[in-house]
Amino acid sequence: xxxxxxxxxxxxxxxKGPWTQAEDKLLxxxxxxxxxxxxxxxxxxxxxxxxxxxxxxxxANHLRPNLRKCPFxxxxxxxxxxxxxLIGNKWARISKHLSGRTDNEIKNYWNTRFxxxxxAGLPPYPPDVExxxxxxxxxxxxxxxxxxxxxAHANASAGxxxxxxxxxxxxxxxxxxxxxxxxxxxxxxxSPLINQNYPLLNxxxxxxxxxxxQQPSFHQDGSAAAFGDIVSSRLPPLPTARTQAExxxxxxxxxxxGGLVDQSMLIGDEHLLRPxxxxxxxxxxxxxxxxxxxxxRMLPAHGAGSDGDVxxxxxxxxxxxxxxGATWDFTFAAVKPAKRRTAxxxxxxxxxxxxxxxxxxxxxxxxxSPGPSSAVTDEEFNLEMxxxxxxxxxxxxxxxxx
DNA sequence: AAATGATTCAACCGCCATGTT
DNA sequence: CAACATGGCGGTTGAATCATT
Numbered sequence: 001x002x003x004x005x006x007x008x009x010x011x012x013x014x015x016k017g018p019w020t021q022a023e024d025k026l027l028x029x030x031x032x033x034x035x036x037x038x039x040x041x042x043x044x045x046x047x048x049x050x051x052x053x054x055x056x057x058x059x060a061n062h063l064r065p066n067l068r069k070c071p072f073x074x075x076x077x078x079x080x081x082x083x084x085x086l087i088g089n090k091w092a093r094i095s096k097h098l099s100g101r102t103d104n105e106i107k108n109y110w111n112t113r114f115x116x117x118x119x120a121g122l123p124p125y126p127p128d129v130e131x132x133x134x135x136x137x138x139x140x141x142x143x144x145x146x147x148x149x150x151x152a153h154a155n156a157s158a159g160x161x162x163x164x165x166x167x168x169x170x171x172x173x174x175x176x177x178x179x180x181x182x183x184x185x186x187x188x189x190x191s192p193l194i195n196q197n198y199p200l201l202n203x204x205x206x207x208x209x210x211x212x213x214q215q216p217s218f219h220q221d222g223s224a225a226a227f228g229d230i231v232s233s234r235l236p237p238l239p240t241a242r243t244q245a246e247x248x249x250x251x252x253x254x255x256x257x258g259g260l261v262d263q264s265m266l267i268g269d270e271h272l273l274r275p276x277x278x279x280x281x282x283x284x285x286x287x288x289x290x291x292x293x294x295x296x297r298m299l300p301a302h303g304a305g306s307d308g309d310v311x312x313x314x315x316x317x318x319x320x321x322x323x324x325g326a327t328w329d330f331t332f333a334a335v336k337p338a339k340r341r342t343a344x345x346x347x348x349x350x351x352x353x354x355x356x357x358x359x360x361x362x363x364x365x366x367x368x369s370p371g372p373s374s375a376v377t378d379e380e381f382n383l384e385m386x387x388x389x390x391x392x393x394x395x396x397x398x399x400x401x402x
Numbered sequence: 403a404a405a406t407g408a409t410t411c412a413a414c415c416g417c418c419a420t421g422t423t
Numbered sequence: 424c425a426a427c428a429t430g431g432c433g434g435t436t437g438a439a440t441c442a443t444t
Contacts, residue, residue, distance in 0.1 A: 018412070018438095040429070056430070057413070092432055107433075108411050116409090409441070415434085422428075 015049040019058055023048055027055055028063050036064075061102045068100030072109060080106055081125050085133030 019027075026046045034041070036059065039052030048055065061067075072080070076098055083094040091103035091110075098106065114124055125133060 016414075037430080052429070053415090053431090054413075060431095061412075089433065103432075104412075111434095112410065404444100406444075407442085410439085412436100412438095414436075417432085417434105419431080420429085423426085 013049060014043075014051050014054075016054075019050075019062075023050065024058070024063060027058060031059055031063070057104075061104050066100050067102070072101075076101065078129060080110065081129045082132055082136070084110060085125055085129065086136055 015023075026048050027042060027050075030042050030046050030048075034045075039056040039059075042048055042052065042055045043050060050058070079097060080094060083090075083097060087093055089107075089110075091107040095101050095103040095106050117124060123130065
């Protein structure tokens with residue numbers, strides 16, 4: 001998209017703005033001959049008046065083979081959510097797990113949908129995704145934690161709270177405990193991702209299944225916190241309610257609804273979410289059901305390019321791209337306005353029932369913090385992720401899009 | 403039909419890490 | 424070891440487009 005009117009020259013006579021077909025051809029030919037990399041040589045060896053960075057970006061985001069330009073599939077959306085929940089705004093890392101997707105694409109996707117949900121006063125993750133995130137984090141699953149582990153350790157050493165788990169302020173165990181299969185996984189799996197350093201959450205699940213309602217206390221100093229006969233000495237402290245000012249920019253201000261949602265919204269998910277007496281009713285919330293108008297997004301809204309955009313369309317197999325609909329957009333599109341609505345049309349019956357993110361990624365930091373770390377490899381993580389994915393229905397089982 | 407506001411996403415920018423000299 | 428070059432990443436911007444009034 002043009003951001004400078006096209007053809008504008010920056011410093012050094014370098015061109016900015018949208019790429020033309022001719023430029024694309026030059027770049028493509030160059031890469032074909034010389035391979036990727038050495039981007040600054042492109043300008044030297046071709047007539048392209050683009051800086052190396054611009055070339056790299058153009059190639060990576062639009063020209064390289066195997067790019068998939070179709071809308072995200074439900075699995076991809078779920079992966080994005082899960083990965084984002086685990087590692088935060090690490091778009092490049094996330095994109096590595098989504099074949100044919102660029103970090104920019106994922107970033108745009110997230111930002112767009114996130115803002116939409118934010119406006120609607122919704123948490124970033126649907127309930128079951130949030131549960132997955134909780135579980136993975138509780139199990140210390142962070143395949144990218146090599147570098148992050150140091151930071152986390154440094155934080156711990158400095159007495160700073162570890163990245164919090166997502167949880168329900170009112171009932172931190174309601175979500176975690178409600179998935180027997182997951183509890184089973186946590187308790188009995190021999191997966192390499194099951195980290196025994198975090199047994200407490202698993203026990204919490206058991207505890208809750210046994211009818212426990214007492215909530216544990218966690219101490220920021222990491223000292224043991226009594227929880228029945230369960231003592232936590234290693235679990236990162238769960239967050240306390242924070243003020244809006246402390247929320248990360250990416251966090252939702254759940255104060256709109258007190259961080260909780262109407263109990264009626266739990267319909268369809270009631271076997272997973274326990275009624276919470278502290279839930280409040282939200283009087284005005286956009287209706288969330290949405291159906292894309294007849295695959296209109298098959299084509300870019302703009303850009304198949306007035307200026308020779310060569311966005312590779314149709315690279316997704318038939319049926320993979322026309323995915324709009326109730327069972328497809330289970331995540332963000334549920335908040336997407338079918339049409340912009342008047343306040344009177346707005347409803348809340350399809351709001352996600354989910355715990356407030358509360359302290360989403362650690363207070364004070366402008367960047368989301370990764371979750372607890374482990375030495376799990378990407379391969380192991382992928383395997384584990386696939387297993388989790390397979391456990392989750394792609395259908396609209398819980399009626400989020402109803 | 404025009405005006406206005408909202409949304410999308412390609413492209414840019416600045417910073418940082420790594421490699422090379 | 425320092426200086427420089429290069430590549431990568433995440434955040435942000437803004438024109439094009441869409442939807443609504």
